[in-house]
Every structure is written in structure tokens, then in C-alpha cells.
Amino acid sequence: xxxxxxxNVVIAGLLTGLVYGLMALGLSVIFxxxxxxxxxxxxxxxxxxxASVVLFAALGLDPLLLVVPIAAAFFAFGYxxxxxxxxxxxxxxEHSQFLLLVAVAIIMVNTLxxxxxxxxxxxxxxxxxxxxxxxxxxFDKVRVxxxxxxxxxxxxLFAFFKLTLTGKAIRxxxxxxxxxxxxxxxxxxxxxxxxxxxxxxxxxxxSMMVLLVDVTPVLGPYYTLLAFVIVIVxxxxxxxxxxxxxxxxxxxxxxxxxxxxxxxxSMFSFGLLILVLLFRPEGLLGKKS
Amino acid sequence: MxxxxxxxxxxxxxxxxxxxxxFVSGSYVLSVATLILFFAFTGQAWNVMMxxxxxxxxxxxxxxxxxxxxxxxxxxxxxxxxWAGVWLAIAVCVAAGAAIGFLAFRxxxxxxxxxxxxxxxxxxxxxxxxxxxxxxxxxxxxxKVEQRDSWDLLNLRGTPVMFYFVMLALTAGAFAFCSxxxxxxxxxxxQAIRENEDAAQALGINTFRxKMLAVVxxxxxxxxxxxxxxxxxxxxxxEQIFHISRSIEIILGPIIGGLGTLFGPILGAVVLTVLADxxxxxxxxxxxxxxxxxxxxxxVCLLVVIMFLPHxxxxxxxxxxxxxxx
Numbered sequence: 121x122x123x124x125x126x127x128n129v130v131i132a133g134l135l136t137g138l139v140y141g142l143m144a145l146g147l148s149v150i151f152x153x154x155x156x157x158x159x160x161x162x163x164x165x166x167x168x169x170x171a172s173v174v175l176f177a178a179l180g181l182d183p184l185l186l187v188v189p190i191a192a193a194f195f196a197f198g199y200x201x202x203x204x205x206x207x208x209x210x211x212x213x214e215h216s217q218f219l220l221l222v223a224v225a226i227i228m229v230n231t232l233x234x235x236x237x238x239x240x241x242x243x244x245x246x247x248x249x250x251x252x253x254x255x256x257x258x259f260d261k262v263r264v265x266x267x268x269x270x271x272x273x274x275x276x277l278f279a280f281f282k283l284t285l286t287g288k289a290i291r292x293x294x295x296x297x298x299x300x301x302x303x304x305x306x307x308x309x310x311x312x313x314x315x316x317x318x319x320x321x322x323x324x325x326x327s328m329m330v331l332l333v334d335v336t337p338v339l340g341p342y343y344t345l346l347a348f349v350i351v352i353v354x355x356x357x358x359x360x361x362x363x364x365x366x367x368x369x370x371x372x373x374x375x376x377x378x379x380x381x382x383x384x385x386s387m388f389s390f391g392l393l394i395l396v397l398l399f400r401p402e403g404l405l406g407k408k409s
Numbered sequence: 410m411x412x413x414x415x416x417x418x419x420x421x422x423x424x425x426x427x428x429x430x431x432f433v434s435g436s437y438v439l440s441v442a443t444l445i446l447f448f449a450f451t452g453q454a455w456n457v458m459m460x461x462x463x464x465x466x467x468x469x470x471x472x473x474x475x476x477x478x479x480x481x482x483x484x485x486x487x488x489x490x491x492w493a494g495v496w497l498a499i500a501v502c503v504a505a506g507a508a509i510g511f512l513a514f515r516x517x518x519x520x521x522x523x524x525x526x527x528x529x530x531x532x533x534x535x536x537x538x539x540x541x542x543x544x545x546x547x548x549x550x551x552x553k554v555e556q557r558d559s560w561d562l563l564n565l566r567g568t569p570v571m572f573y574f575v576m577l578a579l580t581a582g583a584f585a586f587c588s589x590x591x592x593x594x595x596x597x598x599x600q601a602i603r604e605n606e607d608a609a610q611a612l613g614i615n616t617f618r619x620k621m622l623a624v625v626x627x628x629x630x631x632x633x634x635x636x637x638x639x640x641x642x643x644x645x646x647x648e649q650i651f652h653i654s655r656s657i658e659i660i661l662g663p664i665i666g667g668l669g670t671l672f673g674p675i676l677g678a679v680v681l682t683v684l685a686d687x688x689x690x691x692x693x694x695x696x697x698x699x700x701x702x703x704x705x706x707x708x709v710c711l712l713v714v715i716m717f718l719p720h721x722x723x724x725x726x727x728x729x730x731x732x733x734x735x
Binding site: 151157208212214215216218219220222223224225226227229230231232233234237238337341345348349352356381383384386387390391393394397398399401 | 459465467512513516517518520521522524525526528529530532533536537539540547653654657661664668699700701702703704705707708709711712715716719
């Protein structure tokens, strides 16, 4: 197999992997703070993708500009979802929370199915097929833009958590729930804020992903599982881990598709997940609890 | 009457109704009833692991699929009937459950991580079966359908009434078995582990061993339901039988009905199946043919139950009937 083909596939996988990473970052942030596994994560991703499709068709605006309103709407949606629905479940057992989010996921997937039907939708921009070469390696323009957007959003998120007072307060909630209550933090508000931030991450990831793949409602559960795999591989609750996991899964999927069979590519990811869970359950970059 | 007495009376009434049912109902009601029993049985199996021992598995479709494929494969290729095949199916499921349990519990994986590990194994196997040509791969495995008027119990080929009674016997057996389990030493150990694993260990319970037992029993029972599935539906696709949505389908009943209770999985199966079929009928009556409407309604019902009845439906009803909540 020619080496430049492999290099091209690896680069494409890496760039897609960064978008995966941003999606998983949302899940990781939510789990790290709220301690609830968002089983509707992939479904939220597909909603963002459809939002982009619809707004693009209606307004004719560039999907890259649409990211801003979609992310803002998702932030509000995430805030309301956490404040209204999930906060009362914080003290409930895990299976209860899980079922709540499964119900939300079922409603989301099928509402999309009702509204848009089972057919694939996409966004067609005029720069979609453009690419540029550096040496022997060909870069898809949209992939590079998407990856850059993912990295920028992640960087903004890191900055938010490290530099702002609110970010610090959220980290305090994550570290010690009781302690956060004792020092007078409004934990419920901060949880809702966190879910909003996580949802906004997914929104950005979804708006980028729709440039790379066609969207159908059934992609939702698939992305949920993919996000689980990524955060577990990288470390649940670890932000750099989510990005690393995304890149690893993106590249390994691309390589498995090239060398084995495209249909076996997710088997590869799940195999990786099983290995990580068994030998390093806290994930590659996770902290031992 | 004591709660115990009342429970027996209730059981007798239900049993009598279920035995009479096929003689008074049409084929549609019978097929719904068989489906209810299937979910009641499978839910009971899952309940052993989660409801009794507190180990959340979200990958029980793995055992349904393995059981189904082993028995169907033997029948398809070698003509070995389900009564022989079921033992191999159980053996395979026990081996799979033991392997997953051993790996997970040895490495101290629990809670969310354990749940995700079970999903991972089920998904891994689903995609793996897509590549096993001997079992049909993604194109599916089909058992020859024979519409017989007689009951060929030996090969599990026969009328819907026969399948109904087979499933009824399995469900009744599972109910009796679980009720015995719950009152056995294992049952008390499991409940101790479920409530507080550290405390249970401190009392000298070998938590590893008893958790393993729960996984193995649950896997074996679920494997049996897979064998039934294969011979009832006559077709198997990895995409369907191993899919995570099937795992979720299995666990909804016990959770809605009442986790860790004996009647819960049965009641949950009744409520969910009747609800799902009722919605379908309603949609047909109203002439709505939009895909997804039914599932949205289903999701909303689920949401309402989980929000307002956190312990499931059964404990509420049991209190009304003056029965014990388990």
C-alpha cells in the first residue's frame, strides 16, 4: 500500500477525530461535573446537525456562521434540560438517571424521524470539495476548518474552566459537591450551566460534522456510543483525554476502514474500549479515583 | 389474609387466567400475550443481576443473541433440535457472562463503567457476527418456517398456541426460580451487596463470587429466552438481536414494573407491551402513518413513569392490595 495513501487516511482520520473529540468533550464535561452519563448525547449532536441543515436551507448562510446561533440555542436548551429535568434526579440511583436520559433520547430520535423522515440530509457549500496539497498530502478544506473549529472551541472551554471565576466554581462542584454547597455555591445553577456548556460543545461539533457526513436520525445512538467509547478511552471527566480519545478513535477507524473492512471499523473502537476498561479503567489520561 | 396468602391467591388468579387465555382469545391477542411473556421472562433474567445484585448491565442483548444464534445455528446446519441446543446455548452464555464478570469484577469495574463495558461487549459481538458467514452474516439466518397444525414440541415447530404455552411455562418457571433465589442464601448476599458492597465485604461475604453467580444465572436465563426468540421468529439478524435498543427494551420492563421485585418484570412487560400495541392501534385508527410518532409517545410515557414513580409501578399497587412490596 502506498505510504502517501496511508498518510492521507491518517490525516483525514485525525482531523475528523478532533471533531469527535469536541463532541466527546461535551459528554466528559457533563459527566465530570454533574456525574450523570448523558445517554442523549449523540441525539443532541444530530439535532445540531439538522439545525444546521434547516438554517442553511432557509437563510442560505454559511454553516460556519450558523455555529454561533446554534451553539447559543443549545446552551439555553442544555441549561433548561438540566435545571428542569435532570437536577431533580441528581440524588436518584444511577439506573434512574440512565432511564431518564434514555427516554429523552428516544423522544429526540423519533421527533427527528417524524419531522425529517429517514432520508439522509446534508449541507452543500461551494467550498466543500476543495482541497489543498502540502507535499504529497492532500488536505480537505472542510476537514481542516472543522478540526480548527474544534480545537478553538476546546481551547475556549479550557480557558473558561481555568481562568474565569464561574469555571473555577464549576470545578469546585466537581471536586467536592458537599464542600461547594458549604461555601455557598449555587450548585444547581452551576450544574445547569455545565450542561449548557456541554450542549454547546455538541452543537459546535454537530455543525461541523454536517459538513463531513450526511445526517439521518439513526446517527444519534451511534454517536452516543461513539462518544462513550471516546471518553472512556481518554478518561471520563478528563478534558484533554476526550480530545486525545477522539483523535485515537478517528485515526483507528480510518485505518481499520483502509486495512480491514469499513464495516469492521467500529468493532475496532469497541475492542479498544474493552481493552482500556480492563487495563486502565480510569482512561488514558484520567485520574485514579 | 396475610400478605403471603394474598400473594398466592393473586398468583392463582393470574395463572388460571393465563391458562384459559388461548382458548378464548384470537390470534392477535395471543401474539401480544406471547410477546409480553417473552419480555417478562427476559426481564426477570435481567432483574437477577440488577434488581437482586445491583449490577447494571446494559448489554443483555448479547446473551439473547448468543443463545439465539447457537440454537439456530445447530438446528440450521445439523438439525439438532432446540432441547439439545438450549444446553449449548446456556453454556455459551454462561461462558460469556463469566468472562465479562470475571474481567470486570477482578479489575474492580463497577457502576457506570461496568454498564458501559457490557454495552461494549454487546456491540463488539454484534459487529463480529456481521462477519461470520457461517451464521449468515448481516444477511441474516433463517430457520425453515413450517406451518404445522400439530405440536412438534421436540423441534419447537408448531402453532402459536404451543409457543404461548412454552413461554408461559418458562415465565412461570423463572418466577418460581427467582422467588426461591430471593429467599436463598445467595439472594440475601446479593441484596447486601446491592445495598452496600463495602459493608457486605466487611461482613465476610465473598462479593466477587456472589456477583459472578448473579451474572452467570442471569446470562443463562437470558440465553434461554434467545433460543425461544430464534424458534419463534425464525429469523435472526445481528443488527437487530444484538442491538443496544434490544438491551434497553429488555430492561425497561423491570424498571417500570419495579426493580428487584418478583412481580415487577411481569407487570412492566404487560404495561409496556400493551402501551406500545395500544399506541399502534390508536395510530392506525386515527390514520396517522408518520414514522416515529409511536416511539415519541412511548418515550413520553417512560419519562412520566420514571419521574413520578421512581420505584416502579408494582410497589404502589402492592401497597394497595396489601401485599409485600417485593
